Amino acid sequence: MSKLAYLGPEGTFCEAALRILAPDAERLPCANVGAALDAVRRGEADGAVVPLENSLEGAITQTLDEFAWGEPLLIVAELLLPVEFSLLVRPDTEMRQIKRLITHPAAHTQCRNFIERELPGAVVIHASSTAAAAQEVSNPESPYDAAISPAIAGELYGLTEVASGIGDRTDTVTRFVQVSAHGPLPEPTGADRTSMVAFLKDDHAGALLEMLSEFSVRGINLSRIESRPTGDGIGRYFFHFDCEGHVADARVGEALSGLHRICGDLRFLGSYPRADQVPTQIRTGTSDAEFAEAADWLTRMRAGQI
Numbered sequence: 001m002s003k004l005a006y007l008g009p010e011g012t013f014c015e016a017a018l019r020i021l022a023p024d025a026e027r028l029p030c031a032n033v034g035a036a037l038d039a040v041r042r043g044e045a046d047g048a049v050v051p052l053e054n055s056l057e058g059a060i061t062q063t064l065d066e067f068a069w070g071e072p073l074l075i076v077a078e079l080l081l082p083v084e085f086s087l088l089v090r091p092d093t094e095m096r097q098i099k100r101l102i103t104h105p106a107a108h109t110q111c112r113n114f115i116e117r118e119l120p121g122a123v124v125i126h127a128s129s130t131a132a133a134a135q136e137v138s139n140p141e142s143p144y145d146a147a148i149s150p151a152i153a154g155e156l157y158g159l160t161e162v163a164s165g166i167g168d169r170t171d172t173v174t175r176f177v178q179v180s181a182h183g184p185l186p187e188p189t190g191a192d193r194t195s196m197v198a199f200l201k202d203d204h205a206g207a208l209l210e211m212l213s214e215f216s217v218r219g220i221n222l223s224r225i226e227s228r229p230t231g232d233g234i235g236r237y238f239f240h241f242d243c244e245g246h247v248a249d250a251r252v253g254e255a256l257s258g259l260h261r262i263c264g265d266l267r268f269l270g271s272y273p274r275a276d277q278v279p280t281q282i283r284t285g286t287s288d289a290e291f292a293e294a295a296d297w298l299t300r301m302r303a304g305q306i
């Protein structure tokens with residue numbers, strides 16, 4: 001049985017994602033995303049499940065930075081999990097008594113309207129996860145009156161749900177990814193995604209356009225682009241890209257080769273099946289067969305056969 005690390009403790013959305021992605025895996029709760037990924041790097045876990053982006057809040061920057069700077073890991077699967085938040089209190093607390101609230105920063109952002117409307121003036125403190133917040137509130141000595149967490153965390157930590165579905169939108173989803181320390185890569189399915197991190201060779205006009213051109217000239221659709229600071233000063237950024245297709249597809253492989261040539265560093269993060277199973281768009285002239293035919297034509301031409 002494989003062991004997967006995740007953002008704990010028990011009751012996080014991350015755990016819910018892990019249970020769907022790998023129902024039979026042994027679960028190793030970790031204090032934060034970095035610790036979960038380090039457990040994989042040290043061989044203490046066979047893989048990890050971590051949040052990558054949220055449809056309202058955007059990128060989970062800690063995960064992006066871990067993927068860019070930490071020892072390389074491979075994304076092997078993804079999952080889109082609807083996230084629904086509850087307001088949880090100790091059984092003896094009433095809604096009007098809530099003055100101090102604790103939750104994960106991403107949950108705070110997603111429930112901002114509810115907090116302003118229903119709990120005006122409440123102080124919000126951030127926890128390492130939504131379930132860590134619930135666990136904290138379950139302590140009778142806790143200085144916090146309520147947690148914003150998944151309903152399941154309330155059941156696990158003996159809290160009472162005083163409000164449910166408190167997110168600013170009802171259709172929010174978080175994208176989680178499962179990573180492993182090494183291959184093999186998942187087989188291409190025809191509905192795949194490829195992730196990578198690109199560092200510029202040097203800062204010059206059109207550098208980003210040159211990178212984007214490697215995708216566009218091969219008809220590759222991007223599904224996410226994120227810039228993150230390198231830490232080397234204002235204006236210094238590196239880029240995360242997600243594109244449609246698998247590195248085994250000729251057009252994606254060639255785009256990565258092109259990026260490898262023009263970038264200071266290109267880190268491949270993996271090719272894996274898309275959670276929504278939407279087939280990859282293949283524009284005219286960019287299929288594997290058309291790439292193979294063109295390569296064959298070039299070989300014959302170079303051999304003086306045309």
Ligand SMILES: O=C(O)C(=O)C[C@]1(C(=O)O)C=C[C@@H](O)C=C1
Nearest residue numbers: 012013014051104106129130174
């Ligand atoms: O704290 C949790 O329950 C998590 O799984 C983390 C996380 C996140 O990092 O965005 C996951 C989904 C929600 O958006 C809120 C928090």
